[in-house]
Amino acid sequence: MKLLSIVLPVYKVEAYLRQCLDSVLEQSYADFEIVAVDDCSPDRSGEILAEYAARDPRVRVITAPENLGLGRARNLGLEHAKGEYVWFLDSDDWLAMGALAAVVRRLRETGADVLIAGWDRVHWNGRVDVGTAKKLMARAPETFTAEQWPAVLDVLHVAWNKVVRRDLLIRLGLEFETGWYEDVSFTYPLLVGAERMTVLPRTCVHYRQRRTGAITRTVGDRHFEVFDHWERALELAGEVGDDLRGRLFRRMIWHYLQVLRHETRVPAASRRRFFQRMTENYRRFRPASGFPEPSSRLERLRFDLVGRGSYPAFRVTDGALRRARHIRRDLRRWKRRVKRPVMRARQGVYQLAYRAMRRLLPIDQSLALYAAYWYRGVTCNPAAVAAKAAELAPQVRALWVVGRGRAASLPPGTDYVVSGSFAYYRALARARYLINNVNWPNHLIKRRGTTHVMTHHGTPLKMMGMDQLDHPASIRDTDFAAQMRRADRWDYSVSANAHTTIAWERAYPCRYETLEVGYPRNDRLATATAAEVHAVRERLGLRPDQRVVLYAPTHREWLPAGKPVLDVEQLAEVLGPDTVLLVRAHYFNVPPPAAGSASAGSAPAPSGGIVDVSAYPVVEDLYLAADVMLTDYSSAMFDFAVLNKPIVVFVPDWQVYQELRGTYFDLLAEPPGAVAVDFRSLREIFDTGAYAGPQATSARAAFRAKFCYLDDGGAAERVVRKIFLKSGLTA
16 A cells, blocks of 8 residues: 555646646655546646656546536545545645655654645745744644644645545545535544644645636635535534634634635625624634634734624724735835935945045054955854964954844954945945955955955856856856956955966956965864864764764756755655754855844754754854765865865756856866765765765875865965965965
C-alpha cells in the first residue's frame, strides 16, 4: 500500500495544471500516487492528465460521469485512493520543493492522524505572503487534540493544507458536501474528531491567489451556502466541551463577517438578507456558557451588532471602518509619495553640503571610514583590517557606515554613522582613508590627499566588471562607464592570489596598485586553534560527536529570490541523524536583523537535522564549526579551503551558470574537492565518504596551492602596514 494518495480534482485549470503536477512528480519522496479526477473539464485539462498518466504510472486519472463540483469530485477521488494517508490538493496550487519528504518525516515522527501543513499565498501580481500561519502553528504542541490545543480551529479551514489518515475519514464517516464552502463542513468535524494531530509550519503549498475564476472573487448569492456548511459542521462536530463550542462559534461568526465584508462576494442587493441569516445563526448557536471574545475592539463591536441584528448600525459602522481603512491606506500612499521627494530633497541638500564641506573642511588625517556589503555591518575584509589597524595604528580612528536598519545589531562600542545622514556626508568629506569591500556610491567624489582601499569580498569564479560584457544575460548594472569611474577612485586593490590579481586587472582596468597579500578576513581561519574550534562548536550547541555540514549556495540572478536549487530536507535524510546541516542563504536573500538583536548571535542548539544560520552574524564561526562545506559557485569555497577541510561542490546547472554568468576557470576541472552534478551523485559522495577520500583530498591540495598560498594569518597586517604605516608589504 502506498503511504500517500494525493487526490487532485481538476476543472478548468489548463493554465496551471502542469505546474501542479510537475511540483508533485519532481518531489524527492516517491512513495505516493496521484488520483486525478477529471471533473468533465471543458478545457484541455483532460488531455494534460492523459499525457502525464501515460508517462508516469504514479498518475491515475478518474473521469467523473458528470460535472460533480469540487466536493463530490474529491469524494470520487477518495473512493479510488489506496494510500494510508490522503492529501486533497487543489490543481491550481503547487507544492514547494521537499514538501512531501518533510510531510512524511513528520508523520513518521509523530504517528499523527492529521497533519496541517504550512503554506504561502502567491498573488497574481507577484506578491508573496510567506508563511501565512507560521507564527500560530509554531506555538502548537508536537501532537495534540482540538481540546488540548483549541487554537487549531483558527488555522485556515481548507482541505489542501491537511494530510489525513484514510482510516480516520472512514471511521468518522466524513466526506465533502456539495456546494461552495464545502471545506467548512469537512474541516471542523475532522479537527474535533481527530485523536492525534500535528503541524508542519514550513511552506509546503504555494496557494495561488487567482485574479479571476476563484469563488472568493465571484459575486453571487451562492455565498449563502456558507450557512448550510457551518450548520452541518456544528451538527457533525457533535457534543464538545464548552471551550471548543465557544471557539467554533467565534470562528463561524468571524467567517460570516469575512464573507459579507468582501465586496467581491455577496451582491449589494442581498447583503441585508445575508446579515439577517448571520443574526439567526448567532442567536441559534451562541453557547450558553459564552465564547472567547475577539481580541480586536472593532471585531467585538461587529460581533455585538450581529447579535443585536442591527444591520443599519452595522452597515454604517462597517462602512465607516471601511472608509477609515481606505483613508489610512491612501494616507500611507500619500506619505510614501510625499516622503520620496522629501527624502530626495533632503539628500540633495546634504549632497550640496557635502560638496561645500569637501572644499572647506580639512581632511581628518586620523579618520578611517569603513563599510562592507552596501552598509550591512562590521564584517568581511574591512572588519579584519579595522581590527588590525586598532592594534598596529591606534592613532587612526575607525568609523563605520551602516544602513539604518543595521545599526542596532552592531558590536557594542562600534563608532558609526547611518548612510544618507548628514554625519555620513560629513565623514565622506573628511575621511583620510576609505575602506570598503564594494564600491562607494556615485555621489562620492574622491578628494585629493585621501586613500581609497578596495578590499573586495571574494576570490572570483564568476566574471565581474568589464568581463561581464561577454555574458549580458546576468548583467544587473549595465552602466559600465559608471562602474569604471567608481573603480578609478581606488588607490589600492587587495588581492587574495595571482588568479585574483589577473581577474581584477581584466575586470577593472584602472590605475590602482594591487596589494597581493591574501584576504584579511581569512587570517582568523589560518590561525584558528583546536581550542577555538571547540569553543565555537560549544557556543553553537554542536556536540563533538556530530558531523556538521555547512551548505552555502550562491546567488543566481536569473532565478526568483529564495528559489532553492537543492532540497535540503532530502539531503538531511541522506546525511542521517548524527549530522547537523547548517544552511546559510546568500546575503541578498537575508533581511536586516530585527531592532535590538544581538550583534553576536547564536544558532539554535540542534540535536540533528537542519539549522538555518542565514542570519548568524559571524560566518567565520560557521566555517570553524563545520566539518564539511557543501557549496556551488560561492566564493566561500576559497575561504573554507584555508582550513583544509573537505569541500563538496553541487553544480547541477554548471553549463547554464557558465553560459549565463561566465567563469574565470573550469570548476569541474579544478574543483576544491568532490563534485556532484545531480542529487544521486551527491548522495553517493556522502554515503561512500568520497568527500574525504584520496581523490577529493588531492583535488583540495591542488586548489589550496593555487588559491590559498598567501592565507597565512598575516594578510590584515600587510594591508595595515602598507596603508597606514607606509612600511611595505612584509609583515
